[in-house]
Amino acid sequence: MEFPVITKKWGKSIHKLDIVYPNLYYGGVYSLAMLIFYNYVNSLNNWQCNRVYLDKGKLSAKLIGFTLNYELDYMNVIKILKLNKLPLTKDRDEILFAGGNCVTSNPEIYSELFDFLFLGEVEESLAKILDIYEKFKDKPTFLEKIKDIPGVYVPGKTKHKTYGIVKDLDKIIYPLYQPLPKILSKEFVFGSSFILETERGCPYKCKFCMLGSLSKSVRQRSLKKIKGIIDKGTKLNKRDKVIIYAPSFVHKDRKEILRYMLSKGLTFSVPSIKAETVDEEFISLVVQGGQKTLTLAPECNESLRFKIKKLVKDETFFKVVDYANKYKVKKLKYYFLLGLPGQTMNDLKETVELIKSLKTKFKGQTYVSFNPLVGKPMTEFSGIVFDKKKIKTQALYLKKELSKIGVKIKIPSVSSSEKEYKLANLKGSILRLR
Ligand code: SF4
DSSP: OOOOOOOOOOOSSSEEEEEEESSSSHHHHOOOHHHHHHHHHSSTTTTEEEEEEEBBOOOOOOOEEEOOOOGGGGGHHHHHHHTTTTTTTSSSSSEEEEHHHHHHSGGGTTTOOOEEOBEEEEEEEEHHHHHHHHOOOOOOHHHHHHSSSEEOOTTTTTOOOOOBBOGGGGGGGOOOOOEEESSSEEEEEEEEEEEEEESSSOOOTTTTTTTHOOOOOOOEEOOHHHHHHHHHHHHHHTOOOOEEEEESSSOHHHHHHHHHHHHTTTEEOOOOOOGGGGGGGHHHHHHTTTTTTTEEEESSOHHHHHHTOOOOHHHHHHHHHHHHHHOOOOOEEEEEEEEEEEOOHHHHHHHHHHHHHHHHHHHEEEEEEEEEEOOTTTTTTTTTOOHHHHHHHHHHHHHHHTTTOOOOEEOOHHHHHHHHHHHHTOSOOOGOOO
């Protein structure tokens, strides 16, 4: 049983759309894309939108969409289609589409499987698509009619690719209904929370980051709108915790947003902290909001950091550690990268020294995570070869050196990152993966 769900009287002729999260339900409930479809489509009189996950729900609509933000989910798309006995060719009655960062950054590999793709943000093109579907259910006619909608790509028909972008976030419907099961196991990482998206896009352009390179411009919801969303969303969903979704949370009113939530007795959690944008008051507000762990992403030592266009000095991270000490933060988590182009042994030594100093300065617990760089399409590191051997050597060195100072270090499976790299840079069709 989920709460809250959208219930309404269906009109005489109902059009159905299934939106699919190609992974497990406990992660999918926090997918903003899923919530956007669920809320928007169901807000229309004569439409019904069902959510389907790898382990929950069945496909039953003629119009079926997949949200793809993780390369490792590709295989699950195929699995879901097979489970639901849908052919892996376009020769079928159903109209299949996909969207998400993976699709936007490498659309061609999906063109044999999906009838059309969303490139970029969906809200504005979705309204047009549904309107056309109501009038033209015949697949060839429908595809012909939608092929020139901005942000829609119909393989074989669309001549020039364009990207959907919502200019004014205040003008689109906010996904206020955020259903969660009544009993939440520990796999539901955000627990019983309301998701608040404050902004889209990131003003920074770190060379490795797909989010930074895909975001054409930064747009922020107005403070007034955000306050309204907090009020309505927490009340409707009966939640007293808010999770902020924002690529780098640089909203011009970010402190006011946090103050407002505190004044309403809410707890909250902010994403990874942009060290150069925070001050003492910000950290104090975050701690008052109940967050016990702060996350920072130095990525590497200072000189290499500037080369990958992350223009933050070491001293900026130390400043945050001072604030964290002052406000008794319990844990600091740091994200670093392995396998960066030009990352030498000397860079690793400097990285170890940096971690040592950060740990020594901080009174709470220090956690460090090293992720292998996966060069993604449309980033400045697109085409960078995944050097498994080098990454494994780097990982061994770091484990050895950091264990000497008792730092807890986490390195995800190098093989799994290699798989992610191969999928992200796949040429041809995802159907090759069958
Ligand atoms: S890593 Fe963070 S700050 Fe850098 S471009 Fe990506 S989202 Fe922005």
